Amino acid sequence: LRATMASLREDLGLRVLRVPRKHLRRRNMLKLRRTVGLMTEVKRTQETIQILLEAEDYSGALDVIGHIQTVLREDLAGLHGLQHVSRQLVKFQRLIAGTMSSRFLALAVALDLEGEDTDRASVGDDDDNDDDDDAQHSKSWAFKEKILPLVRGLTRAGYLQQTIAAYRSKLSELLTSVVKTSVAAAL
Numbered sequence: 001l002r003a004t005m006a007s008l009r010e011d012l013g014l015r016v017l018r019v020p021r022k023h024l025r026r027r028n029m030l031k032l033r034r035t036v037g038l039m040t041e042v043k044r045t046q047e048t049i050q051i052l053l054e055a056e057d058y059s060g061a062l063d064v065i066g067h068i069q070t071v072l073r074e075d076l077a078g079l080h081g082l083q084h085v086s087r088q089l090v091k092f093q094r095l096i097a098g099t100m101s102s103r104f105l106a107l108a109v110a111l112d113l114e115g116e117d118t119d120r121a122s123v124g125d126d127d128d129n130d131d132d133d134d135a136q137h138s139k140s141w142a143f144k145e146k147i148l149p150l151v152r153g154l155t156r157a158g159y160l161q162q163t164i165a166a167y168r169s170k171l172s173e174l175l176t177s178v179v180k181t182s183v184a185a186a187l
Contacts, residue, residue, distance in 0.1 A: 038075055058100050058153040065089050097159040104150045104163050
């Protein structure tokens, strides 16, 4: 009878102890599953960024980079194997900012040069001015559609002031070149 009672206590006691262990194990498995899911998302980030860059969606790429950097800082902070990903994301961010900056400069300088040409051409007929105004308005709209996402992305990345400074220096170079050419032609 004592052996049966001891066996029953041990059997019932072990079963009761198994319940908290199983709950703890289940919680740990869910944490592991979430961590592995986040790691998979982080590893796929490079492909996603490349696809967004090919589509010239710089803001989307910056959104993805920001999200993944947050995940790395908060959820996967203890994993040292993903530190290289954080460095890669910073490089991607610089690359995107440089690309947006160069596109901004190219668009803005092209608009300045184009605006100079249309100012010279608009001295002619008044009938043509209405057509020129419509064309100028559509060009202005197209320019805004191209430049606005670049300005937003540069602002978000913190590179807008550097880009504006580069734009100013580029314009001063162009003005210097125009003045030199004009003076040389006048002499």
